[in-house]
Amino acid sequence: MTIRLKKEVIDILKALKKKSSEVLATDLAKELKIDYIVLMSAINDLIEYNLGGFKEKEVYQISLNDEGIDYLKDGLPERQLLNILSENKFKELSLDDFLEKSHLDRNIFYIGISNLKKNRWIAQSKASGENKIFLTADKFPETDMEKLLLKFKENPVIDYSLLSKDEIKQLDLLNKRKLLKQHRKTERIINLTEKGKKIEISKIKELEQVSKITSEMLISGAWKKYDLKPFDVTKPGPLLKAGKIHPMIRLINEIREIFISMGFTEIRGPIIESAFYNFDALFQPQDHPAREMQDTFYLNNPKVAKLPEKERVQAVKETHENGGDSGSHGWGYKWNTNTAKRTVLRTHTTSTTIRRLAEFYRNNEKPPVKVFCIDRVFRNEKVDRSHLAEFTQVEGIVIDDNVTLCDLIGLLSEFYRKLGFKKIITRPGFFPYTEPSMEVSVYYDKLGEWLEMGGSGIFRPEVTYPWGIKDPTRVLAWGQGLERIAMLYFDRDDIRDLYINPIKWLRSQSY
Ligand code: PHE
Numbered sequence: 001m002t003i004r005l006k007k008e009v010i011d012i013l014k015a016l017k018k019k020s021s022e023v024l025a026t027d028l029a030k031e032l033k034i035d036y037i038v039l040m041s042a043i044n045d046l047i048e049y050n051l052g053g054f055k056e057k058e059v060y061q062i063s064l065n066d067e068g069i070d071y072l073k074d075g076l077p078e079r080q081l082l083n084i085l086s087e088n089k090f091k092e093l094s095l096d097d098f099l100e101k102s103h104l105d106r107n108i109f110y111i112g113i114s115n116l117k118k119n120r121w122i123a124q125s126k127a128s129g130e131n132k133i134f135l136t137a138d139k140f141p142e143t144d145m146e147k148l149l150l151k152f153k154e155n156p157v158i159d160y161s162l163l164s165k166d167e168i169k170q171l172d173l174l175n176k177r178k179l180l181k182q183h184r185k186t187e188r189i190i191n192l193t194e195k196g197k198k199i200e201i202s203k204i205k206e207l208e209q210v211s212k213i214t215s216e217m218l219i220s221g222a223w224k225k226y227d228l229k230p231f232d233v234t235k236p237g238p239l240l241k242a243g244k245i246h247p248m249i250r251l252i253n254e255i256r257e258i259f260i261s262m263g264f265t266e267i268r269g270p271i272i273e274s275a276f277y278n279f280d281a282l283f284q285p286q287d288h289p290a291r292e293m294q295d296t297f298y299l300n301n302p303k304v305a306k307l308p309e310k311e312r313v314q315a316v317k318e319t320h321e322n323g324g325d326s327g328s329h330g331w332g333y334k335w336n337t338n339t340a341k342r343t344v345l346r347t348h349t350t351s352t353t354i355r356r357l358a359e360f361y362r363n364n365e366k367p368p369v370k371v372f373c374i375d376r377v378f379r380n381e382k383v384d385r386s387h388l389a390e391f392t393q394v395e396g397i398v399i400d401d402n403v404t405l406c407d408l409i410g411l412l413s414e415f416y417r418k419l420g421f422k423k424i425i426t427r428p429g430f431f432p433y434t435e436p437s438m439e440v441s442v443y444y445d446k447l448g449e450w451l452e453m454g455g456s457g458i459f460r461p462e463v464t465y466p467w468g469i470k471d472p473t474r475v476l477a478w479g480q481g482l483e484r485i486a487m488l489y490f491d492r493d494d495i496r497d498l499y500i501n502p503i504k505w506l507r508s509q510s511y
Contacts (some may be wrong), residue, residue, distance in 0.1 A: 009042040025188040051196035060160035068179035077112030259372040269352030274305035276340040278351040282433040283462040299343040315466035326461040345378035349393040361467040368400040395479035408476040454480025
């Protein structure tokens with residue numbers, strides 16, 4: 001029968017043939033720089049051809065315990081005391097003085113004293129009335145026990161069988177002083193059989209490694225000549241480059257789920273909006289800086305939008321001019337219908353939530369109404385790593401009786417908690433259409449920082465009264481940029497990455 005062995009097994013056989021005696025498996029693995037498991041599996045291959053084998057042997061090993069390790073570092077207590085005496089040139093000293101001057105732990109001190117006495121390195125006398133000690137010699141050479149202790153410096157674990165008789169005697173003493181730990185271990189000793197010792201390496205064929213067995217190999221029986229490469233189950237599988245949902249859409253869907261789980265319904269509204277819904281209905285005066293061309297995209301085609309029913313436009317007009325029936329004084333200027341008719345790309349989704357207030361009025365609905373909107377908005381901004389001219393807002397409103405700022409904070413906490421932020425903080429803020437207004441920040445664990453997320457508040461009477469929503473019915477509202485959350489979620493520091501679609505990043509995203 002031809003002997004076929006893997007290359008690594010042949011190498012191990014060669015190494016064993018060079019040895020005159022048996023070897024410890026652990027030593028051989030170390031010497032050949034291979035894993036112990038690999039070595040033992042090779043030995044099994046040798047056993048199959050009756051070339052080698054192994055025996056098991058119990059071995060006793062000793063190491064120092066924590067106290068022993070301390071003494072290995074600092075010296076045995078008696079040596080520590082001796083060093084203090086000789087450093088300070090004390091020849092005689094009262095025991096109490098010594099304890100104080102030694103700065104040693106009381107326990108260690110007394111262990112030291114008792115061993116100094118045992119070694120006859122000190123003598124004690126009460127002749128002067130005081131309990132005094134005297135050194136008995138000038139020099140105190142290293143003891144056998146100390147020599148043994150030092151052995152643990154190079155070899156923290158010592159084989160019992162390798163110690164001499166004298167060393168074992170010292171070991172017993174160290175053991176009595178409770179400085180040792182004992183372990184029992186099974187060692188494997190590898191040997192070659194007579195056949196293994198005699199065989200010529202050149203007679204052995206190398207098993208070729210293959211990663212697959214083909215049907216031909218099976219039919220011809222040739223598979224026996226091959227060594228099948230083991231699978232590495234830790235290797236990642238091939239990257240699948242299939243189509244998948246864009247991470248931003250995934251995030252939007254997640255936020256949708258959050259709103260829906262809180263009892264909200266989704267609303268959408270037009271991107272091309274009238275200044276009326278985008279600004280006027282939000283009590284933003286017609287000379288408000290946010291309305292300027294440098295902040296807002298005005299459209300030329302179509303240039304004007306239709307306004308809603310006359311009396312509602314009239315109610316908004318009166319609110320601006322004198323407060324209408326909202327209890328406010330208004331802005332005190334002449335409101336211009338043509339300015340309200342101008343078309344804009346909506347600058348926030350709040351225009352869409354106002355449309356929902358209008359619907360509430362027209363349908364004569366009853367509270368509560370809870371809706372949200374996740375949609376595109378546009379601002380005339382210079383695009384850079386933290387600004388886009390076209391981005392997405394996430395907005396929610398609640399129309400209900402007797403709701404307060406506490407309800408709003410509760411909603412915000414719940415919403416952000418579901419998004420993964422456990423702590424939120426609100427601070428006074430300002431928006432022309434809410435009173436009171438709050439800025440919302442969340443604590444971001446990963447950075448250990450508070451991050452500002454968006455605005456919120458209770459819509460002013462000047463906003464809700466024109467739609468017949470009057471105290472104690474109130475509207476809680478909050479809104480924020482989606483991309484802000486996305487950058488945290490996807491760990492991007494350039495907002496543009498979210499839309500220029502870096503292919504490497506997209507491929508690394510889950511489905
Ligand atoms: N519309 C505000 C913005 O664009 C956000 C906001 C919504 C503030 C609702 C208060 C209430 O930032």
